[in-house]
Amino acid sequence: MIRIENVYKSFGALEVLKGIDMTVGKGEVVCIVGPSGSGKSTLLRSLNHLERITSGRIFIDNVLLDDRQDDRDIQRPANREVNALCSEIGMVFQRFNLFPHLTALENVMLGPVVVKKAAQEDAKRDAIELLAKVGLSDKMDVYPSKLSGGQQQRVAIARSLAMKPKIMLFDEPTSALDPELVGEVLNVIRDLAKQDMTLLIVTHEMAFAREVADRVVFMDEGRIVEIDTPEKIFGSPSHERTKRFLGQVLNKSA
Amino acid sequence: MTDRMARVVDILIHSFVPLLKAGLAFTVPLAIISFVLGIAIAFIVAIVRISHIKPLAAFAGFYVWIIRGTPLLVQLFIIFYGLPSIGITLDAMVSGIIGFTLSVGAYSSETIRAAILSVSKGQWEAAHALGMSKGQALRHVILPQAIRVAVPPLANSFISLVKDTSLAAAITVTEMFQVAQQITARTYEPLWLYSEAALIYLLFCSVLAYLQSRMEVRFAKHL
Ligand SMILES: Nc1ncnc2c1ncn2[C@@H]1O[C@H](COP(=O)(O)OP(=O)(O)O)[C@@H](O)[C@H]1O
Ligand SMILES: [Mg+2]
Numbered sequence: 001m002i003r004i005e006n007v008y009k010s011f012g013a014l015e016v017l018k019g020i021d022m023t024v025g026k027g028e029v030v031c032i033v034g035p036s037g038s039g040k041s042t043l044l045r046s047l048n049h050l051e052r053i054t055s056g057r058i059f060i061d062n063v064l065l066d067d068r069q070d071d072r073d074i075q076r077p078a079n080r081e082v083n084a085l086c087s088e089i090g091m092v093f094q095r096f097n098l099f100p101h102l103t104a105l106e107n108v109m110l111g112p113v114v115v116k117k118a119a120q121e122d123a124k125r126d127a128i129e130l131l132a133k134v135g136l137s138d139k140m141d142v143y144p145s146k147l148s149g150g151q152q153q154r155v156a157i158a159r160s161l162a163m164k165p166k167i168m169l170f171d172e173p174t175s176a177l178d179p180e181l182v183g184e185v186l187n188v189i190r191d192l193a194k195q196d197m198t199l200l201i202v203t204h205e206m207a208f209a210r211e212v213a214d215r216v217v218f219m220d221e222g223r224i225v226e227i228d229t230p231e232k233i234f235g236s237p238s239h240e241r242t243k244r245f246l247g248q249v250l251n252k253s254a
Numbered sequence: 255m256t257d258r259m260a261r262v263v264d265i266l267i268h269s270f271v272p273l274l275k276a277g278l279a280f281t282v283p284l285a286i287i288s289f290v291l292g293i294a295i296a297f298i299v300a301i302v303r304i305s306h307i308k309p310l311a312a313f314a315g316f317y318v319w320i321i322r323g324t325p326l327l328v329q330l331f332i333i334f335y336g337l338p339s340i341g342i343t344l345d346a347m348v349s350g351i352i353g354f355t356l357s358v359g360a361y362s363s364e365t366i367r368a369a370i371l372s373v374s375k376g377q378w379e380a381a382h383a384l385g386m387s388k389g390q391a392l393r394h395v396i397l398p399q400a401i402r403v404a405v406p407p408l409a410n411s412f413i414s415l416v417k418d419t420s421l422a423a424a425i426t427v428t429e430m431f432q433v434a435q436q437i438t439a440r441t442y443e444p445l446w447l448y449s450e451a452a453l454i455y456l457l458f459c460s461v462l463a464y465l466q467s468r469m470e471v472r473f474a475k476h477l
Pocket of ligand 1: 011014034035037038039040041042043
């Protein structure tokens with residue numbers, strides 16, 4: 001589903017990703033953990049062209065998204081193809097990024113109407129269904145500014161799902177939430193994990209990662225240190241750095 | 255003394271209708287047409303400068319530089335009195351519209367550019383993540399939010415423009431101020447005539463300021 005080959009990314013002189021290799025299978029749930037600044041967001045954002053990698057290759061569904069093997073850029077896909085690929089990859093942001101001028105319902109409808117040219121009625125029917133699924137049937141006509149963080153994030157998830165993506169990327173979806181609102185968002189993601197969707201989740205919720213992930217990636221300083229089953233990573237990590245990081249995080253939340 | 259008063263009152267009453275007519279027939283259309291065309295230009299200039307399309311952005315920057323760096327009155331003189339010497343003779347009203355349009359286009363492009371840039375990067379990113387192109391994101395996500403930011407300063411620009419149209423008197427457009435000058439030449443009552451014209455400008459601008467405040471209330475919703 002996703003194949004990442006030898007990906008490097010620099011911001012100016014700062015090298016943020018230092019040779020990332022990984023593949024994610026269809027329907028797989030992969031959680032990415034690691035200290036702040038280790039490049040987790042940058043990796044996620046490279047998968048839908050919010051960042052352009054410096055070198056390496058990324059394939060989505062066997063289609064080349066990015067090829068920076070050399071400077072010739074021969075195989076670089078056209079913008080339109082990139083947009084098409086990106087519409088198959090949903091992304092949920094830490095800060096929700098809902099459209100403030102639109103109601104919850106309109107937020108969810110906009111993607112299908114604009115990008116897929118869906119008919120208003122169809123888009124509306126789907127949006128109503130999705131908002132019901134995330135438990136917000138009573139908030140359809142409410143503007144984002146009147147919603148709690150947890151509700152906003154659930155609308156944001158519904159908005160992504162409206163595009164019927166094959167892959168969903170979550171970048172610390174609960175980090176901006178008050179503790180009592182974290183659960184409602186994790187519940188929605190948990191439901192998605194049970195379905196056939198491919199999920200990449202950057203999170204600091206270790207208990208959650210342990211529960212939903214098929215595999216857990218531990219990143220540090222722009223590299224993947226370890227990638228394994230949650231039992232292995234959380235039970236008996238093979239690297240000293242993983243152990244130290246988990247020790248710190250688990251102590252903090254205890 | 256009372257004779258003088260009676261004469262002035264008579265002149266003011268008789269000049270009110272011609273002044274108002276000139277206002278409605280020239281001042282208002284001049285302002286509205288120039289503003290609409292100017293905003294269209296301003297919008298294009300703002301987009302070009304944001305998108306960094308190299309040669310176009312350079313040209314847009316040059317245009318803004320020229321218009322903002324030279325007096326509007328001088329620009330109007332060049333268009334109306336200057337261009338005929340290279341074979342381009344324009345009607346006074348057309349010259350006025352061109353001059354004011356170019357002026358609105360340059361000044362408002364900065365307002366519109368700032369309004370677009372004020373929308374957070376996360377909004378572009380969310381639109382991109384849904385698969386929208388830049389154009390789609392601009393139209394459906396960014397502009398509806400930027401408009402709310404741009405409306406108050408643009409409304410101010412429009413009010414300024416209504417007053418600036420009096421400069422067109424200098425290129426023979428028979429707008430309100432020009433008519434006031436004509437009547438003054440006949441009656442020798444500059445204080446009263448120009449004050450009357452000022453009062454009508456004040457009336458126009460007060461109506462506009464009221465509409466502006468109504469609009470701001472409307473646009474302030476949901477933010
Ligand atoms: N647009 C950017 N410009 C410059 N530096 C950036 C940018 N985005 C991220 N960085 C830097 O890249 C590093 C990795 O950031 P990030 O991927 O956000 O890490 P994480 O999500 O793991 O906390 C950090 O040092 C951050 O400051
Ligand atoms: Mg991050």
